[in-house]
Amino acid sequence: MSSLHMLMRTRSPMALSAVCRQFSVVSQTRPDATSFTLNSTVESSCCQRTSTAVPSTIQALYYRTLNTSLREHSSTRYFSTSISTAKSSPSNSSSSDPPQLTHTDPKTGKASMVSVADKPSTHRTALAVSSIWLPGIAFDLLKRNAHKKGDVLTVAQIAGIQAAKQTSNLIPLCHPLLLTHISVQLKLVEDSEEPKTNSSADQQQQQQGDSSPLKGGRVEIESRVACMGNTGVEMEALTGATVAALTVFDMCKAVGKDMVIGEIKVLEKTGGKSGHYKHQQKDSERRSHGI
Template sequence: MGLTHIDQHGRASMVDVTGKQLSVREAKAEGFIQMSESAFRMLLEQKHKKGDVLATARIAGIQGAKKCADLIPLCHPLALTKVAVDFELIPQSHQVRVYSLCKLQGQTGVEMEALTAVSVALLTLFDMCKAEDPMMEIYGVRVLAKSGGKSGDWERTE
């Protein structure tokens, strides 16, 4: 099988999905940010100077998913019907898990949108907390599951 984003002349090309069947597509992704105890405590107590960190990161993640085609070359602009960004606060390790869900009925998958939602939310958390802890670490950004389309459904099992 050849590369899908390269034309017969070796040039970058957006994949033509015109003939693909419409199906409900869904993708879930996650990522983590680890911060100092003081930065985490400020997050819990909503004491960061930039305001409501989690609310801002949620909105940023949703906006990121909607702008994915503007950020990632050759991604199709998609009419997303659902974008959700949620957080799990992990006090014992001063981490925040960011989780996203993207969904639509269309001709191509939404994995890139789910990954972008997580990434932008994590970057926003970093930006809003960096005054207290510039040494934070973002890691573990990955797709957890996808459904719909010709390649079928799968879910990360580890």
């Protein structure tokens, strides 16, 4: 900053204007590193008892440049993509405070991984479910294990287990966990009512000579996950149930794409600060929201 001191003493309007413009450009890109240094330097130069004073027009130019830079800096929104590893401070909020999203800063909107360093390691479990409905011909082949791709239920089971172990790679802000148990179970449930309308695959089958419509059905999937850790395993259970249903779709889509993946939800979880949880929402309440 010695060059700026020299220019302030020489009362050169053109030279000082050039310096101010230069600092204006720099301050727009790094306002935190330039504005306050520039402020203190110019003020110290202006306050020195020299025989020549800095022209008022040059001072006005400097302060206008500085104020513009600070105003732009204060209105800029910065987002951090780094993972926080610092320990979280104890919460002083009362139970009456409204709930907040833990992965989002309410002031800046930035996303960050929550620190679980201060949480106790407890035994945590979670049960998640999903389902996929299949039309008549696809469900009939599934019952007889006659799909061309092979054993659909076994492949879907292994896929769900593998997916649960990879949850932190799929969900950006999930913590990697050392899971102690994963169980994915699939069960066939045939429709109780006769089909009112046949799928495109069933219609094709009827055209080939089989006039009796086949009943459709669904595959009900349960995913149970457990660990000893600092955070819950709900996401791992949900990921296992979801990927298992997607695998059934992939294995059966060759004979009909009229399949529908149904509700995916956490039925139960244990452990942690919130303790035991059971899903209590009724079917009628979900239907009122279009779910």
